Amino acid sequence: MKKRVIHSIIWTLIIALFWTPLGQAEASPPGIDTKAVGASLIDVESGRILYNVKGDIPMRIASLTKIMTAIVAIENGKLTDKVKVSKNAFGKEGSSIYLKLGEEMRLHDMLYGLMMRSGNDAATAIAEHVGGSVEGFVYMMNEKAKMIGMDHSNFTNPSGLDEGEGHRASANDMAKLTAYALKNPVFQEIVSTKIKKVPNPNEKWNYTWFNKNKMLSLFEGADGVKTGYTKLAKRCLVSSATRNGQQLVVVTLDDPNDWADHAKLLQYGFKYYPLQLVAAKGDTVEGSPWVVGRSFSYPLAEGEAGLVSKKVSFTDAASTDYRLGERGIMQIYLNQKLIRSVPLYDKTSTRMQASDQSAFSFKEGKAYTETLLSRYGLICRLLIQKLFTFSKSEWTD
Template structure:
């Protein structure tokens, strides 16, 4: 009788530690008030966009709402000046440069863009404030101002270009390379992508909100010459407040723009628009950017369901120093849905197989899936959030037996 009781207890204890077959676990979602509803599905982006490459991104999340060849490498032209501004803004923020400081204009800066390209019309030997040079570069697209700023910050154009490319790598702009601070054609290839330009635009707006205001100014006068900002959207729509135009014969017509409406900001990048003349090209890039932003604002909503590093569950761990491991996401989990549909979302966590130690932090063990009306709308890997080391001899032996039983007797 004692032997039977002992064997029964052992069997019951053993079964308690058997792994459960992988299955989906429903997750609790944050609920928020819904706004006006849109159609039950998101329509396609505007079909009349002629840009060779484009991307429309939600500013807060970085989620792409619409895109065409966003990673295709193209010549940046004057979009290069966004990176020039980013580097200069960083110098101002860190106290190595001030807006009031005066810069002596070199002959090289004066000569940059002499043959018909955009200029601020600064003169050799002139003392010009950094703030004026920034306006000359941002509003007037002055190539001379870009060179003057680069020389002041780094001592030479070449050293400044190194700073530009270092910042591009730091921001994750893997498909961008800059050869000068202004974007005029060089013998050395220079390139970027719509996706990388959107990354840079988001960084500019997020990190330098005060200096970013320069991009919303419509005109700037220097040396008695007033020049208008070539971003036509600043005149059309009060929601648009930046950023930069660009053109060369090889690049086509480019525009990086951003609009803030009803506490939501979008960033649009269009590149490689063809046009017979500057007037037509300037209008087309503005029209297409505005169309993308209007579409995104009208037909999409982004919602964060879970945060990076947030523990979504504590599944059983076998052969480990701990019996459970926190699992979650390496990056924030955002979904794109029609406006007003957020409360119809559901999400589940799926673990592919029983977890066995050792487990490294960041190891993929399953997925998190969000669904709307029964259809998956987004999926991200489920990862281990804490390293779990191998357990002791007894734990490993016991759990090995449990896993073996599960393999031959699943339930």
């Protein structure tokens, strides 16, 4: 009797240890390591963090700051505006594009100097022009960070210089920011440029800038984005690459081996987390006349496709959403965790035409459409300029 009980217990343990229902098996890509103190790997389209080390720990980010500076300026400034170099911007310490006092340059051109050569003089001039003052622009940077969902970041200047103790961002936050910024074609064009010539009003020859980001030449498919270094932050790097229609971003903070680590992490992401179509625009929803209004792809490791599930809810015919054309929502889950919601429409609906252009999500289960800062950029700029038109003595008081 005792032997039978023992035998039963042994078999129960064996089954518990080795038997897992196939529908619940989770993929487990091999481990990978880097020399970085903080690191993050993100899929741009979905916003899924694929790998991180101390991803939510705020750290010094040096000139990676200029990613935020650039996207805020692009969204809220007028690219054809002439930006005048003030005394505050002229001769700014650290990396520079050597702008002259009083020199004027198109905002669009100056953004190339900001991102390709990491000009701190350009960062200050852009901030003063777009935000009315450096303080006003920093306010805009932090508002943008909140809207994107950068919960572990705080900006105190537009350049990334080690000024004060509060200027920090986490690796995951910088990954989210870069994924957001790469959705903007102007930003994408600037950070992928290897050589740029810009008119020089002070000389007979043009400015010629070479991109400091070596990944553009070192890694096949590389298309951005920014280098960074200060004595306190050490080597920082954000890179992006696109292969087979999938774009990935890697962030490393305080990494002495950043070029090699970025190549390794990008290869890892493309190999183990390929982008897969989960919902196709125009697909009919079973049991209804409605169709999926927006395509959705997601990076999935081997075995994860079986963990994807969908839940459909239909819109009340008496609601405003219904009158505006929405017929329902399809919620998509990975391992019972909501990763995206896509709208359902009538197949003849005009809303089907523009539906792929909205929604960009970083937080799983929460879609972010155009931010208020982008939509009402001019209004925000005017308000902020008004707020920060104090004299220096009034500000310190």
